[in-house]
Amino acid sequence: MEYRHVSISFGVEPLVMYNSYHYRTTLDKVVTSQKVVLFMKGTKEFPQCGFSHTVVQILKSLNVPFETINILENDMLRQGLKEYSNWPTFPQLYIDGEFFGGCDITVEAYKSGELQELLEKILCS
Numbered sequence: 331m332e333y334r335h336v337s338i339s340f341g342v343e344p345l346v347m348y349n350s351y352h353y354r355t356t357l358d359k360v361v362t363s364q365k366v367v368l369f370m371k372g373t374k375e376f377p378q379c380g381f382s383h384t385v386v387q388i389l390k391s392l393n394v395p396f397e398t399i400n401i402l403e404n405d406m407l408r409q410g411l412k413e414y415s416n417w418p419t420f421p422q423l424y425i426d427g428e429f430f431g432g433c434d435i436t437v438e439a440y441k442s443g444e445l446q447e448l449l450e451k452i453l454c455s
C-alpha cells in the first residue's frame with residue numbers, strides 16, 4: 331500500500347509519510363519517541379470510544395507519562411497502523427517501542443500487575 335503525504339500531528343513538526351517504506355520508519359520514530367505511546371480514538375482529554383477511554387484511565391491511574399495520537403484524524407494512519415502493528419483495532423499501546431496490546435490485553439495485564447511491573451522496569455531504566 332502506498333501512503334502519500336500522511337501527516338501526523340506529533341510534537342512540533344508534523345511527521346509526513348510519503349510511501350510505505352517511509353511510513354514504517356516514521357512510525358518507528360513515533361513509537362520510540364516516548365516510553366509509552368497510545369494510538370487511540372480521540373484524545374487523552376476527550377477519548378471518543380470506551381476501549382480507548384479504558385486504557386487512558388489505566389495509564390492515568392498509574393501516573394505514567396504517555397503520549398497519545400488520535401487516529402480518527404487521519405484515515406491513512408488508521409489503516410497503516412493496523413499493518414504496522416499487525417493488529418486490527420484501536421487502541422494500540424506501545425511500551426518502550428514495542429507493541430504491547432489493545433484494550434483487553436492492557437486490562438488483563440493491569441489486573442495481574444504485569445503492566446505495573448513492566449512500566450516500573452521501563453521507566454526506571
Ligand SMILES: N[C@@H](CCC(=O)N[C@@H](CS)C(=O)NCC(=O)O)C(=O)O
Binds near residue numbers: 418434
Ligand atoms: N477487543 C479490542 C477492542 C477494541 C476494538 O474492538 N476496536 C474497534 C472499535 S473502536 C476498532 O478499532 N475497529 C477498527 C477501526 O475502527 O478502525 C481490544 O482489546 O482492544
Ligand code: FES
Binds near residue numbers: 379380
Ligand atoms: S468507536 Fe465504536 S466501539 Fe469504538
